Amino acid sequence: MATVEIRNVRKSYGPVEAIKGIDIAIQDGEFLVLLGPSGCGKSTLLRMVAGLEGITGGEIAIGGRVVNHLDPKDRDIAMVFQNYALYPHMTVFDNMAYGLKIRGIPKAEIRARVDKAAEILELGRFLDRRPSQLSGGQRQRVAMGRAIVREPAAFLFDEPLSNLDAKLRTQMRVEIKRLQDRLGITSLYVTHDQVEAMTLADRILVMNHGVAEQIGTPLEVYQRPASLFVAGFIGSPPMNVLDGRIDDRGEAVLVPGGQRLPLPRPRPTDAGRPVKLGIRPEHMAVAAAGFSIEIELVEALGADTVVYGRLPDGETLLVRMAGIPTVRERDRLTVAPQDGALHLFDAVTGRRIE
Amino acid sequence: MKTTRVIDLVPHIVLIAGVLIFAYPIYVTLIGSTWDSGTIGRGGLPLWPGGQGAANYAQAWAGEAGDRAMYTPVRTMMLNSLVMALSIALGKIAISILSAYAVAFFRFPLRMAFFWLIFITLMLPVEVRIIPTYKVVADLGLINTYAGLAIPLIASATATLLFRQFFLTIPDELLEAAKIDGAGPVRFLIDVVLPLSRTNIAALFVILFIYGWNQYLWPLLVTSSGDMETIVTGITKMIGTGESANDWHIIMATTVLAMLPPVAVVVLMQRWFVKGLVDSEK
Known part of the structure; x- marks a missing residue:
C-alpha cells in the first residue's frame, strides 16, 4: 500500500518526445485508469513506473521513495501483462510462487500465500496445471494471482483484458474491481476501452500524444470534458460537435442553419467568439423546435436506439433515444438539446470554455 | 479398387x-563379424551368421592381438570416442546457448559485429583452418589429450544461430515478467530459457553427438598414441593398405x-524429442 507520485515525467526516444511532462499524485488505495488511443504514451508511462523503460526527465516516487534508478524488482510493484506472460513450463502454482521463491520467502509462507490467492481467484483446482491447459480467463486470473501473492505497494495493469472475448471481459472487469476493493492496493490500469475506464476507475487520466488531457473522476470526465479530444473519446456514441458562434449579446450560441441555442448563463465577455459546440447524443430529445434532421440510419440496440441524422447543411447529428425505434430511415425529425447539455470548446485550442 | 492397390x-x-x-x-558387416577371418578372406562370405561371433567380439573388445597385427582394444577406443563426442556435443550446446543468449537478450556495443563474426565462421570448414588450429593446440600442449x-x-556457429532464432521467439513480456519477479539474467536463463529450450537441446544433442562421434580428420591429426585412439580412426588404421591381409572379422565386429x-542416442533421444513435441508447452 502506497502512494505513487509522477512528477513532470518525460520520455524521449531520440528527438521524439513520447511523454511530454505528466504530473499526478495517486492516493494510497486509489484505482487510476490511464485512458487513451493507441500510441498516446499510456503504456510507456506505466512501463516507466514499472521500471521497464528509462525515465528521460522528472521523478517517479512509490511510497514516498524516488524509484527512478531502481530495478523493477526493487520497486515493490507487480504487473499484469496483456498477453499474461505466464511461464509456459511452470505449473500455475510455480508461476505464482516464482517471484516469492526468488525473494527467498520460506516455503510454508509461499504455500500459504499462493493458496490464499488461489482461493480469492477460484484457481484452487488448477494449481497443478500448466498455463497451456487453461482458458484465457483462467490464465488472466493466474497472472493476477502472481501479482497478488507478492503483496506489492502497487499493481500495474497493462491492458489486461484486451485478449479476452467480450463476455469474459465484462466478467473479469467486475472481478478486478471486486479484487481491488477487497485488497485496497494502489492500482494503475492502462486501457483504451472507455467502459473499463468508467467502471473501474476512481480517477481517469485521459492521455493524448503524451499529454494529460484531463485528470478526473469518471463522472467529471463525462460531464465536464476538459477538451474536444476528451469529449470525443469518452461517451458512446461520441459527442456531436458543431461549429458555432456566441451571439453579440453573449446569451446564446448561433449554429449554421440559423439555430439559436440559449446559454445557461450569459457570457457578455465572449460575445461574438467562434466556438465548437458539443452535445451528447443521449442529451438530445425530440422537440417542437430545434435541429431539423433527415434520418439516414437507425441502429436499434434493444435498450436504446441511435439515430444518425443529417442536418440541412450536411453535418451528421447523432441522437440516442431510449427504447426500441419509433422512427424510420428517411423520416424527418426535429430534435433539441436538453437544458444544460451544451459543452462549449474554444474553436482553436479545443479547450473547454466554462 | 485395383488402381488404388497399385x-x-x-x-x-x-x-x-x-x-x-x-x-x-550393414547386414553384411553384421554377418561378417560372426565368421572367422579365413572365410571372409576367401571372399566367400555366406549370408547367414557363422559361429565365431562371441569370440570375435571378445577379441575386439579386449584388444588381444589379432591373427596378423596388434590393435588398440575397442573398449579404449569407445571410451575415447565417447568422451570426445560427449564433450563436443555438450560443449557446443553450452557455448552456443550462452552466446545466443548474449546476442538475443542483451544490448551491448558491437553486438551485431559479434553476431556476424560468429556467422562468418560458418563459411570456413574445419579442413581450411586445420593447420593453424593444429599449431594452436600443439603450442598449448594438448596433443594426445x-x-x-x-x-x-x-565452437559452433550453426547451433548459436539456431538458439538465437529460438530465443527471439520468446516473448519480451516473459522477460519483463521475470524482471519484475526479481529474476536476474542468470536466473532467467536457468529457470525460463533453458526449460523452454529442452526440445531444441535434445534435437541438437542427437545431431552433435553423431557429428562428434564421426570426427575423423581432427582426431587423426591430434592423437598419436594408441591410448588416445578414437574408434573411427581406429577402424581405418585396422585396414592395412596394399598387399597386407586384414583381420576382417575383428574389423567388422x-x-x-x-x-x-x-x-542408442538416436533411439533414446527420439523418445524425448517426441515427448517434447507432444507436450507443446510453448
Missing part, C-alpha cells in the same frame, strides 16, 4: 528397395560396436 503398392516397393539398399552393407580432441571442435552408441 498406387499403394508402388511406394511400398520403392521404400523396401531403399531400405534393402541402405541396410544390406581429451581437451585437444574436443575443444577445437566445440569393431564396426558393429562403433555403431551402437550413435544408435
Whole structure:
C-alpha cells in the first residue's frame, strides 16, 4: 500500500518526445485508469513506473521513495501483462510462487500465500496445471494471482483484458474491481476501452500524444470534458460537435442553419467568439423546435436506439433515444438539446470554455 | 479398387528397395563379424551368421592381438570416442546457448559485429583452418589429450544461430515478467530459457553427438598414441593398405560396436524429442 507520485515525467526516444511532462499524485488505495488511443504514451508511462523503460526527465516516487534508478524488482510493484506472460513450463502454482521463491520467502509462507490467492481467484483446482491447459480467463486470473501473492505497494495493469472475448471481459472487469476493493492496493490500469475506464476507475487520466488531457473522476470526465479530444473519446456514441458562434449579446450560441441555442448563463465577455459546440447524443430529445434532421440510419440496440441524422447543411447529428425505434430511415425529425447539455470548446485550442 | 492397390503398392516397393539398399552393407558387416577371418578372406562370405561371433567380439573388445597385427582394444577406443563426442556435443550446446543468449537478450556495443563474426565462421570448414588450429593446440600442449580432441571442435556457429532464432521467439513480456519477479539474467536463463529450450537441446544433442562421434580428420591429426585412439580412426588404421591381409572379422565386429552408441542416442533421444513435441508447452 502506497502512494505513487509522477512528477513532470518525460520520455524521449531520440528527438521524439513520447511523454511530454505528466504530473499526478495517486492516493494510497486509489484505482487510476490511464485512458487513451493507441500510441498516446499510456503504456510507456506505466512501463516507466514499472521500471521497464528509462525515465528521460522528472521523478517517479512509490511510497514516498524516488524509484527512478531502481530495478523493477526493487520497486515493490507487480504487473499484469496483456498477453499474461505466464511461464509456459511452470505449473500455475510455480508461476505464482516464482517471484516469492526468488525473494527467498520460506516455503510454508509461499504455500500459504499462493493458496490464499488461489482461493480469492477460484484457481484452487488448477494449481497443478500448466498455463497451456487453461482458458484465457483462467490464465488472466493466474497472472493476477502472481501479482497478488507478492503483496506489492502497487499493481500495474497493462491492458489486461484486451485478449479476452467480450463476455469474459465484462466478467473479469467486475472481478478486478471486486479484487481491488477487497485488497485496497494502489492500482494503475492502462486501457483504451472507455467502459473499463468508467467502471473501474476512481480517477481517469485521459492521455493524448503524451499529454494529460484531463485528470478526473469518471463522472467529471463525462460531464465536464476538459477538451474536444476528451469529449470525443469518452461517451458512446461520441459527442456531436458543431461549429458555432456566441451571439453579440453573449446569451446564446448561433449554429449554421440559423439555430439559436440559449446559454445557461450569459457570457457578455465572449460575445461574438467562434466556438465548437458539443452535445451528447443521449442529451438530445425530440422537440417542437430545434435541429431539423433527415434520418439516414437507425441502429436499434434493444435498450436504446441511435439515430444518425443529417442536418440541412450536411453535418451528421447523432441522437440516442431510449427504447426500441419509433422512427424510420428517411423520416424527418426535429430534435433539441436538453437544458444544460451544451459543452462549449474554444474553436482553436479545443479547450473547454466554462 | 485395383488402381488404388497399385498406387499403394508402388511406394511400398520403392521404400523396401531403399531400405534393402541402405541396410544390406550393414547386414553384411553384421554377418561378417560372426565368421572367422579365413572365410571372409576367401571372399566367400555366406549370408547367414557363422559361429565365431562371441569370440570375435571378445577379441575386439579386449584388444588381444589379432591373427596378423596388434590393435588398440575397442573398449579404449569407445571410451575415447565417447568422451570426445560427449564433450563436443555438450560443449557446443553450452557455448552456443550462452552466446545466443548474449546476442538475443542483451544490448551491448558491437553486438551485431559479434553476431556476424560468429556467422562468418560458418563459411570456413574445419579442413581450411586445420593447420593453424593444429599449431594452436600443439603450442598449448594438448596433443594426445581429451581437451585437444574436443575443444577445437566445440565452437559452433550453426547451433548459436539456431538458439538465437529460438530465443527471439520468446516473448519480451516473459522477460519483463521475470524482471519484475526479481529474476536476474542468470536466473532467467536457468529457470525460463533453458526449460523452454529442452526440445531444441535434445534435437541438437542427437545431431552433435553423431557429428562428434564421426570426427575423423581432427582426431587423426591430434592423437598419436594408441591410448588416445578414437574408434573411427581406429577402424581405418585396422585396414592395412596394399598387399597386407586384414583381420576382417575383428574389423567388422569393431564396426558393429562403433555403431551402437550413435544408435542408442538416436533411439533414446527420439523418445524425448517426441515427448517434447507432444507436450507443446510453448
